[in-house]
Amino acid sequence: MRKIRLHLSYDGTDFHGWQKQPGAPTVQGTLESALAQMYQEPIRVIGSGRTDAGTHAVQQVVHFEAPKTLKQEERLVRALNSMLPETMVVRGAWLAPADFHALYSAHRKTYVYRIWNGPTRSALWNKRALYVPHELNLDFLNSLAAELIGHKDFKSFQTTGTPVKTTVRTVDHCRFVKRSGHLIEFSIRGSGFLKQMVRNLVGTLLHLERNKGDLNQLRAIFAAKNRQAAKTTAPAHGLYLYRVYYPPALDKKCLKI
Secondary structure (H helix, E strand, O other), X not given: OEEEEEEEEEOHHHOOOOOOOOOOOOHHHHXXXXXXXXXXXXXXXXXXXXXXXXXXXXXXXXXXXXXXXXXXXXXXXXXXXXXXXXXXXXXXXXXXXXXXXXXXXXXXXXXXXEEEOOOOOOOOOOOOOXXXXXXXXXXXXXXXXXXXXXXXXXXXXXXXXXXXXXXXXXXXEEEXXXXXXXXXXXXXXXXXXXXXXXXXXXXXXXHHHHOOOOHHHHHHHXXXXXXXHOOOOOOHHHEEXXXXXXXXXXXXXXXXX
């Protein structure tokens, strides 16, 4: 068996999330179906993490055990992309070492949440960014974002449904940036993320900005350690899994196909 690592990008609009489920198009199910055609037997893929229905990915990392070596393995990426829908693409493939695991080897991730902030909505960004009509105060939002950095308990921002050993996570980067025109990006990088944590954070920060909240309110939400203390969950269509990080020594063992 050969372990193959893939990097995927996808528009999550028409997918019911990452995880395979009967009767609904999912990222995992679509990729496994294409691989099964290629290898002529069932293939199970493991991703770096689950994305919700409607959430996008710039770089999702997956691995699978290839039951055989293809005759023209160097064409793996091209062949896979010819079988996948237009909203999903394989960006690269690597032969990975036995100790590589897309989920368990990952030690950091970056998520980006995109906001269209203008007087009128955007037809092009309608399904790929949250529309906020009033002008956002980025200085205030970044003062709140700075409070998220560090080793903290994010229990108040965890949607129930996936049991975890601890709700403490480490965030080392968090910032709102105006990219161009009316497009604003909230980026956050950390050691791991709870279920819908990023969307809950974005919804809460935007609520505080809109209602003239302050830093003490955000601190009180953290201290409550209760999801009911935080505010609304931002819609999935603005969220992107942007990058997954692995130890450099492990990356070097992955050989480009």
